[in-house]
Amino acid sequence: MTRNPATNIASRVMSDDRKGRFATLTFDREVAAPLAVLWEAWTAPAARAIWAAPSPSVTVEFLEADTRVGGRELSLCKVAGQPDISCECGWLELQPMLRSVNYEVISSEGVTQSVALVTADISGTQERSRLALTVQLSSLAEDMEAGYQEGFGAGLDNLAGTAERTMVLQRRIQAPRSVVWGAWMNAETLPQWWGPDGFSCRTQRIDLRTGGDWVFDMIAPDGTVFPNHHRYHEIRPEERIGYTLHWGENGPKHADAWVSFEEQDGATKVTLGMVFSTAAEFQEAKGFGAVELGLQTLGKLERFVTSG
Template structure:
């Protein structure tokens, strides 16, 4: 017997729609907030946040049961609306199907978010689990969005040139960082599972040790990595860069989810947005745009 239900979740989020959208769709950000409960481990097997793309994950629940969740993106209207079909199964048996719609609207304090789930429970009644999971997920999404920073630049160069400037181990250290900064590399391995250990050196000679760990490098599409304070130091952000074709070049999006609200506030306080835009300006020049 199939049971049907419609569930609605509303949140006011103190972040602009563009940031909420990135946190809702970007794989690196979704990995931070997507677990339905604090003691559920989420293992992402495949992710492709484009119309027709899929996201497949395994939720390892307390008690040992594993749920497979397969999402197919049906519609993506940046910073406005998305819809996806979701199928949840366990041990090869379909438990539920759902149509999940997210709608974003600008609000005085940031963004009004409404998530609607049209649920069909097949193997067992999944309504209570969905309600608990999405309440936790939407709450986590809001918390993550409020400590996330998103920087974008349209670069007048083809995507393959922009991508090439980023993933070349000799060229990346030449342009990375704000105006006047330089990089001193200890080791660099630009691949999924690789890393970059380096010092950023400010114009006044101050040294900032860095360690980037790359979880995914998907050619000409996206780079997902974590930022650490020095080699094997504490993580201070989950980050991603995405690359999209535009009519006149490439849209580059650089996003960061800071580990704490305090680190986010500190970064904004010392001008991280402006410094990030300077970094993307150097990327543009490295790609031959300026």
């Protein structure tokens, strides 16, 4: 019989309890961002990759990310001159905009260093939100409580800063997920609906696959041309797309973005998230109506997939 991840992790902790050191750590962060935004920043792999590193000297490389109950996340923490540290995170509970529970196993050079159970409780409003985190830690190799305290503290500070420059747009589209996905990941149809009302796309190059890109101009109703470049770094069919937004071909990056597709009783919940490179760019985007324009884009997608 297959054992669930929680049972496996508990068994690993119990088998090492004689040499382990145990601690319960708590963290609390108030975030100047809506509840839905904090949830996306906490769970979306594209956002987690931005805030996960506790300091500039640490590079985090995500090898695998499957954010659903039973899914796991694998990453490597790299510091110059030191062995890579491997982190396995397994999702045990996900209650959107309310609660998550995951296990975390830290190892180095094939040796387990610690095991933890991480519980996040999230609450808030359309203006502000709060994350309360409990980490039940078992240090197997050495006393790692101080390192966890420092690492989680710095990571949550980064999370707060990331959430405060993140924009999240959502729409429930009355069409099957396969149809919505097909309209998005099709080189012929994507340019037909992408962009706010009255805008059109002029494609220069389009290659919708991992490692591919889309170079195009957005043309406003008054004829103003806005050069764009999307670079795709992750495509999970009918689940998630991860990409970066640039000002024109090979221009400066202005946002890390993702879109997820969730089936809901024959309809599809589409979530479009963007972490802007700076707080100033986020405020500028809000100022010129990026939220309203983005929602118009999702509205055009819905009309496109339901019109026929």
